[in-house]
Amino acid sequence: GESVGLHLPTLSVQEGDNSIINCAYSNSASDYFIWYKQESGKGPQFIIDIRSNMDKRQGQRVTVLLNKTVKHLSLQIAATQPGDSAVYFCAETGGSYIPTFGRGTSLIVHP
Amino acid sequence: DTGVSQDPRHKITKRGQNVTFRCDPISEHNRLYWYRQTLGQGPEFLTYFQNEAQLEKSRLLSDRFSAERPKGSFSTLEIQRTEQGDSAMYLCASTQSSGANVLTFGAGSRLTVL
Numbered sequence: 001g002e003s004v005g006l007h008l009p010t011l012s013v014q015e016g017d018n019s020i021i022n023c024a025y026s027n028s029a030s031d032y033f034i035w036y037k038q039e040s041g042k043g044p045q046f047i048i049d050i051r052s053n054m055d056k057r058q059g060q061r062v063t064v065l066l067n068k069t070v071k072h073l074s075l076q077i078a079a080t081q082p083g084d085s086a087v088y089f090c091a092e093t094g095g096s097y098i099p100t101f102g103r104g105t106s107l108i109v110h111p
Numbered sequence: 112d113t114g115v116s117q118d119p120r121h122k123i124t125k126r127g128q129n130v131t132f133r134c135d136p137i138s139e140h141n142r143l144y145w146y147r148q149t150l151g152q153g154p155e156f157l158t159y160f161q162n163e164a165q166l167e168k169s170r171l172l173s174d175r176f177s178a179e180r181p182k183g184s185f186s187t188l189e190i191q192r193t194e195q196g197d198s199a200m201y202l203c204a205s206t207q208s209s210g211a212n213v214l215t216f217g218a219g220s221r222l223t224v225l
Contacts, residue, residue, distance in 0.1 A: 101155070104152070
């Protein structure tokens with residue numbers, strides 16, 4: 001079936017390092033992707049999005065890369081800070097208005 | 112506007128009881144979604160509304176679950192005859208149909224069924 005998933009359930013980094021969180025998707029009809037950040041006790045929060053007609057989009061300290069050939073999405077966080085510690089989800093929307101979420105990656109930033 | 116509000120934040124109930132959760136979306140958002148999230152998993156879609164119309168329901172939404180959005184503003188999610196497997200975080204989100212489909216989530220309502 002169609003699915004969205006993440007390669008690594010947990011990622012530990014040192015403060016100041018760059019972090020890369022990966023996501024694989026299998027729905028070839030997906031045309032819109034969003035990365036969300038979820039801190040403990042809170043709902044997911046929007047970080048950055050990308051449409052399928054792009055392969056890269058940059059925000060403040062974050063970059064999303066989309067490789068449609070291998071159906072892969074990544075989130076790069078530059079100069080990771082302790083406040084970046086959270087669970088990160090990719091979500092895809094393809095042909096419907098219903099975002100489908102992957103399992104998530106827990107990012108742990110050590111000071 | 113204070114964002115998406117959910118009430119109650121926590122609910123502990125005994126198996127077999129009914130529970131109801133309320134969601135107040137961002138006022139100018141016409142789409143409202145309900146998701147369920149269990150520990151270590153991503154949010155799973157349950158249902159969504161555009162204005163007062165319920166447009167889609169997941170197969171996860173058994174006949175014990177019902178959601179309403181009577182005036183196209185707030186929404187309620189009711190679970191009847193709760194089971195231990197219903198224990199989860201119930202997340203509400205809203206968005207505006209005219210924009211990108213970026214959901215703004217509430218903090219969730221955590222349900223524990225004993």
